[in-house]
Amino acid sequence: VNDDDLLDLLGATMAEPPAEPSDAExxxxxxxxxxxxxxPFRSPxxxxxxxxxxxxxxxxxxxxxxxVVRTGSLPDSVRRVASAVGLPVxxxxxxxxxxxxxxxxxxxxxxxxGDVRRASAVLRADLADLSPAETDQVQPEAGGLLAQADAFxxxxxxxxxxxxxxxxxxxxxxxxxxxxxxxxTPSGGGSGDGGSDDGDVSAPGPSGSGDGGSSGSGSSGSGSGSGSSGSGxSGGSGDEDDEDDDSSGSGSGGSSDSGDEDDDSSGSGSGGSDDGxxxxxxxxxxx
Amino acid sequence: VxxxxxxxxxxxxxLYRRAxxxxxxxxxxxxxxxxxxxxxxxxxxxxxxxxxxxxWEGRSVDAWLFGILRHxxxxxxxxxxxxxxxxxxxxxxxxxxxxxxxxxxxxxxxxTAFALLSGAERxxxxxxxxxxxxxxxxxxxxxxxxxxxxxxxxxxxARLRELLADAGFDGERAMGGAS
Numbered sequence: 001v002n003d004d005d006l007l008d009l010l011g012a013t014m015a016e017p018p019a020e021p022s023d024a025e026x027x028x029x030x031x032x033x034x035x036x037x038x039x040p041f042r043s044p045x046x047x048x049x050x051x052x053x054x055x056x057x058x059x060x061x062x063x064x065x066x067x068v069v070r071t072g073s074l075p076d077s078v079r080r081v082a083s084a085v086g087l088p089v090x091x092x093x094x095x096x097x098x099x100x101x102x103x104x105x106x107x108x109x110x111x112x113x114g115d116v117r118r119a120s121a122v123l124r125a126d127l128a129d130l131s132p133a134e135t136d137q138v139q140p141e142a143g144g145l146l147a148q149a150d151a152f153x154x155x156x157x158x159x160x161x162x163x164x165x166x167x168x169x170x171x172x173x174x175x176x177x178x179x180x181x182x183x184x185t186p187s188g189g190g191s192g193d194g195g196s197d198d199g200d201v202s203a204p205g206p207s208g209s210g211d212g213g214s215s216g217s218g219s220s221g222s223g224s225g226s227g228s229s230g231s232g233x234s235g236g237s238g239d240e241d242d243e244d245d246d247s248s249g250s251g252s253g254g255s256s257d258s259g260d261e262d263d264d265s266s267g268s269g270s271g272g273s274d275d276g277x278x279x280x281x282x283x284x285x286x287x
Numbered sequence: 288v289x290x291x292x293x294x295x296x297x298x299x300x301x302l303y304r305r306a307x308x309x310x311x312x313x314x315x316x317x318x319x320x321x322x323x324x325x326x327x328x329x330x331x332x333x334x335x336x337x338x339x340x341x342x343w344e345g346r347s348v349d350a351w352l353f354g355i356l357r358h359x360x361x362x363x364x365x366x367x368x369x370x371x372x373x374x375x376x377x378x379x380x381x382x383x384x385x386x387x388x389x390x391x392x393x394x395x396x397x398x399t400a401f402a403l404l405s406g407a408e409r410x411x412x413x414x415x416x417x418x419x420x421x422x423x424x425x426x427x428x429x430x431x432x433x434x435x436x437x438x439x440x441x442x443x444x445a446r447l448r449e450l451l452a453d454a455g456f457d458g459e460r461a462m463g464g465a466s
Binding site: 001006011019025028029030032033034 | 300308312324327393398401412413416
């Protein structure tokens with residue numbers, strides 16, 4: 001008996017008498033079909049595409065929201081509501097303060113004292129407007145930035161102070177020696193007269209030395225005189241008004257650095273305000 | 288099937304009446320008579336609820352229905368603590384007109400030998416003979432590869448042949464009787 005024969009024999013042995021579902025069973029199935037919500041056939045692809053779209057939309061929305069929150073570019077109105085309902089979003093005040101901190105950080109990186117001064121002022125104002133709880137959120141970082149800003153500004157001011165005395169001296173020279181120079185220069189070799197008239201400051205010295213040595217040496221004397229104490233001394237020594245000379249001489253001596261660094265400015269400082277020094281210097285240069 | 292998918296009650300009734308005898312026979316081999324009827328009814332309930340999935344499983348309707356019926360019977364066995372019902376005398380031992388068949392010596396020997404097969408062997412043969420499914424369809428119902436089903440069927444028939452031979456079964460005579 002081969003397999004096919006054996007299967008046939010099994011089929012004959014296992015044959016069941018014809019059976020039919022009862023009317024009740026058939027009615028039950030019909031009721032099921034009637035109650036069933038017929039779902040029209042649809043390819044699974046549109047559903048998959050829709051599901052993919054939903055997933056992408058969620059990812060994009062979530063990512064955008066996260067980026068917005070992280071970058072702090074949330075509109076204030078939205079931020080206010082989000083903060084009010086307890087979402088992990090900075091309050092408007094904290095967000096503004098953080099922006100001010102970012103500005104100050106940028107100003108410090110740029111090493112611009114004006115920007116640093118302005119940014120730190122804004123940050124201090126923003127900090128002052130915060131509630132204690134909000135202040136706690138930003139204080140450590142803001143405090144560190146403000147300390148850096150203060151240190152930076154202190155250094156800048158100290159540097160300015162080092163420069164400023166020279167400028168003062170020049171101004172003093174202008175007030176005194178400049179006038180002398182002014183008098184001395186027009187007179188050329190006779191500047192010694194002018195210089196000796198007032199007997200002031202460096203101008204008399206250089207001009208004094210120049211009175212004999214002509215305006216050329218006088219002008220060079222005035223250039224270095226405004227920047228060097230030597231000229232002051234010489235001026236002082238050349239004059240009788242020692243006290244004035246000393247004071248102005250020391251002043252010009254103090255400005256020696258600036259005179260060295262910037263002869264033109266000191267020269268113009270001394271002569272800029274006064275015709276004598278500048279004209280004297282220029283004449284000397286030409287000579 | 289398309290009509291059934293669209294919710295045509297007549298189509299469902301036709302489908303039900305055509306599949307009912309085979310499903311009932313398959314269920315009666317595993318459950319008591321009332322349980323078998325309930326299992327068939329539950330199968331149709333599940334089928335109506337999930338007909339929209341039929342197309343995508345690439346099976347014939349019968350294979351799909353028998354797959355559901357098999358799950359229903361498994362659920363019944365599980366709820367009964369896996370106490371599987373084994374009809375006395377194996378398949379075809381139910382009361383009624385079959386008694387006439389039982390009287391035949393050959394058929395009795397076949398049923399006895401069949402009852403000695405393992406559960407897996409019986410199931411493959413039942414799906415092939417009772418449900419009238421092809422080997423490929425049986426494979427899909429059982430979740431196996433068609434080649435594996437063919438091998439299992441071949442082994443089951445070889446085992447059945449041995450058992451019948453041990454029982455002194457005269458195949459030629461039985462085949463003559465069967466035909």
